Amino acid sequence: MVLESFLDQPIVVALAVLALGLIVGFIVGRINEELLRAAGVSEAVEGTPFERSAQSLGTSTVKIVARLSSWFIYGIALLTAIHIAELFPAEAYWQTIVTFVPQLFVAVLVVLIGFVAADKAELATSEYLRGVKLPEVSILPRIVKYSVLYVAFLIALAQVGVYVMPLLILLTVYTLGLVIVGAFAFKDFLISSAVGIYLLLNQPYSIGDEVEIGERTGIVQEVDLFVTKIESESEEHVIPNRVVFEDGFARVRR
Amino acid sequence: MVDVDDMFGDLFDDVEAVVLFSPSGSLFERLSRLEDLELIVAGTQNSVGADTFIELPIEFQDVSERVRFGLEGGLEKGILEDGDTLACATSVFGDGIDTISRVRVDGSGELGLYNLFAKSRADPDVIKSVLELAIELGKKGQKGKPVGALFVVGDAGKVMNKSRPLSYNPFEKSHVHVGDPIVNVMLKEFSRLDGAFIISDSGKLVSAYRYLEPSAEGVDIPKGLGARHMAGGAITRDTNAIAIVLSESDGMVRAFKAGEIILEVDPEAY
Numbered sequence: 001m002v003l004e005s006f007l008d009q010p011i012v013v014a015l016a017v018l019a020l021g022l023i024v025g026f027i028v029g030r031i032n033e034e035l036l037r038a039a040g041v042s043e044a045v046e047g048t049p050f051e052r053s054a055q056s057l058g059t060s061t062v063k064i065v066a067r068l069s070s071w072f073i074y075g076i077a078l079l080t081a082i083h084i085a086e087l088f089p090a091e092a093y094w095q096t097i098v099t100f101v102p103q104l105f106v107a108v109l110v111v112l113i114g115f116v117a118a119d120k121a122e123l124a125t126s127e128y129l130r131g132v133k134l135p136e137v138s139i140l141p142r143i144v145k146y147s148v149l150y151v152a153f154l155i156a157l158a159q160v161g162v163y164v165m166p167l168l169i170l171l172t173v174y175t176l177g178l179v180i181v182g183a184f185a186f187k188d189f190l191i192s193s194a195v196g197i198y199l200l201l202n203q204p205y206s207i208g209d210e211v212e213i214g215e216r217t218g219i220v221q222e223v224d225l226f227v228t229k230i231e232s233e234s235e236e237h238v239i240p241n242r243v244v245f246e247d248g249f250a251r252v253r254r
Numbered sequence: 255m256v257d258v259d260d261m262f263g264d265l266f267d268d269v270e271a272v273v274l275f276s277p278s279g280s281l282f283e284r285l286s287r288l289e290d291l292e293l294i295v296a297g298t299q300n301s302v303g304a305d306t307f308i309e310l311p312i313e314f315q316d317v318s319e320r321v322r323f324g325l326e327g328g329l330e331k332g333i334l335e336d337g338d339t340l341a342c343a344t345s346v347f348g349d350g351i352d353t354i355s356r357v358r359v360d361g362s363g364e365l366g367l368y369n370l371f372a373k374s375r376a377d378p379d380v381i382k383s384v385l386e387l388a389i390e391l392g393k394k395g396q397k398g399k400p401v402g403a404l405f406v407v408g409d410a411g412k413v414m415n416k417s418r419p420l421s422y423n424p425f426e427k428s429h430v431h432v433g434d435p436i437v438n439v440m441l442k443e444f445s446r447l448d449g450a451f452i453i454s455d456s457g458k459l460v461s462a463y464r465y466l467e468p469s470a471e472g473v474d475i476p477k478g479l480g481a482r483h484m485a486g487g488a489i490t491r492d493t494n495a496i497a498i499v500l501s502e503s504d505g506m507v508r509a510f511k512a513g514e515i516i517l518e519v520d521p522e523a524y
Contacts (some may be wrong), residue, residue: 117371208460224456231411
């Protein structure tokens with residue numbers, strides 16, 4: 001009789017729920033960590049600055065994400081316990097908390113993923129551009145990184161219900177600007193490389209042929225993505241591939 | 255009792271600079287902290303981040319060749335001057351630096367070796383890869399048998415016009431460059447073909463199976479070398495290309511420029 005009435009006490013139930021939540025949270029965290037490891041996440045994030053700073057703090061990306069899921073469950077357990085124990089009578093207040101916590105969780109997760117994805121994108125871009133030995137090019141990976149980060153933060157902020165419209169407009173303007181500037185600045189390069197791809201694939205002329213492009217005649221010495229180098233007796237002409245298509249070319253027969 | 259320092263200390267008397275050949279990072283750190291000592295680093299790559307650096311195209315095994323090439327490179331770049339006295343620290347037996355020799359820079363006896371890399375039409379990296387390839391081919395041969403090979407590097411347009419195909423060009427419409435990982439194996443397989451490999455300034459393999467048709471007059475190569483060397487030497491006189499020849503009979507790798515031999519290395523020594 002005494003035991004039953006003791007078990008009916010809301011505070012006891014609340015404590016039980018809390019304990020259960022702690023155990024489940026811990027187990028879920030562990031399972032999550034194993035799953036992420038098995039899915040190869042730790043290899044995928046290896047070498048990114050985020051992972052490195054996590055390592056220097058004695059943890060890792062996988063651990064952080066796993067902990068996050070644990071803490072999420074702890075939080076839910078704690079809130080449920082508080083609800084059961086009826087510490088907060090205000091029902092409306094309770095509603096907001098219940099909807100807000102998962103959103104916060106997703107937001108934090110998005111930011112985490114955003115950081116890793118941004119670092120990854122930066123690495124991939126710089127790896128891709130390594131063949132281009134120009135100091136100016138090193139800014140491109142940075143731009144890519146911060147663009148990805150910006151988008152991640154936008155999503156996270158939208159999750160927690162911050163008014164993101166102005167930021168979204170900023171993003172649009174920024175993207176448009178990037179596209180327009182890129183199209184203008186690299187117009188010649190883009191056309192030349194398109195023609196260059198055709199020239200390299202079909203090889204209408206190859207090294208050693210004598211060709212006439214516009215006014216210039218010479219022996220082809222080199223064909224690459226952007227330019228064709230032809231050499232006459234006294235001069236070596238470097239002709240953008242764009243010009244090859246605009247002016248046309250003639251192969252000189254001997 | 256005579257001190258060892260008394261005997262050999264004058265090795266370092268009024269040297270203008272110390273040339274370190276492929277030093278370890280810690281050694282360079284310690285030496286660079288010394289005041290009024292001019293340090294020059296020579297090696298295949300500037301791994302210690304030295305201010306004055308002379309690049310060597312290959313890791314010369316022969317010490318005198320290594321030092322000579324280093325000094326020539328320094329002369330060419332204007333780091334060194336004729337008549338400078340240097341202490342060259344290099345490694346002969348082990349991995350680390352174990353030998354110091356006192357060398358006087360002599361500008362007259364030029365080998366033209368540095369010339370081959372730095373002043374040729376083709377990219378130095380391309381020449382370096384082709385040279386390494388020829389050396390490797392000479393060392394291993396093709397399936398254990400010695401092979402010969404002839405690579406003509408640079409000025410490919412002109413070379414193509416001074417040669418004719420012996421058969422279909424296996425590199426037709428391909429985009430293979432020397433230095434690509436698969437190329438060494440590929441060239442090893444193709445080296446059984448007769449004729450020359452033609453490589454462009456930027457390292458594109460333009461053709462294999464080429465029969466070179468230069469005019470051979472005025473080409474001065476040592477007697478006893480065969481048709482392959484003659485062809486390779488002669489084409490470099492007619493064009494701005496360089497030729498790297500692996501001899502089938504004696505296994506030596508020779509480089510020609512402007513019709514003259516400017517480098518001769520034994521692959522076995524590397």
